[in-house]
Amino acid sequence: xxxxxxxxxxxxxxxxxxxxxxxxxxxxxxxxxxxxxxxxxxxxxxxxxxxxxxxxxxxxxxxxxxxxxxxxxxxxxxxxxxxxxxxxxxxxxxxxxxxxxxxxxxxxxxxxxxxxxx
Numbered sequence: 001x002x003x004x005x006x007x008x009x010x011x012x013x014x015x016x017x018x019x020x021x022x023x024x025x026x027x028x029x030x031x032x033x034x035x036x037x038x039x040x041x042x043x044x045x046x047x048x049x050x051x052x053x054x055x056x057x058x059x060x061x062x063x064x065x066x067x068x069x070x071x072x073x074x075x076x077x078x079x080x081x082x083x084x085x086x087x088x089x090x091x092x093x094x095x096x097x098x099x100x101x102x103x104x105x106x107x108x109x110x111x112x113x114x115x116x117x118x
Contacts, residue, residue: 010071020068026081027051063092070097075105 011018027035035047044050070093074086083101090099 027054063089064094066093066095066097068096070095071100072097073100073102075102077104077106 007018010016030038035050038044038054039047039050042050042053044053070090072086072090074081074083076083086101087099090097
């Protein structure tokens with residue numbers, strides 16, 4: 001899983017607490033059990049309805065509420081999620097937020113973390 005590789009790499013950085021790192025990807029990248037769990041928790045009749053509900057989830061208006069340091073890692077060649085979405089997330093979060101854009105990356109990954117000293 002590409003997200004696991006990113007977490008492994010970030011875990012080698014000083015001040016990164018691997019227990020505080022999260023990874024997000026598109027619907028199709030989720031394991032079938034995760035999609036089924038979302039279907040049940042969202043009270044969707046089927047997986048297609050669950051997928052549509054998942055697409056409605058948004059960070060609009062929420063990024064400014066992020067108080068911990070934010071590192072968004074995004075593949076520029078991702079075919080599901082435009083890299084500009086990660087750029088917008090970082091811009092809206094402001095403060096201690098930055099974007100690591102992987103020019104040849106094709107997997108959408110957004111990672112946030114909190115330094116152990118905060």
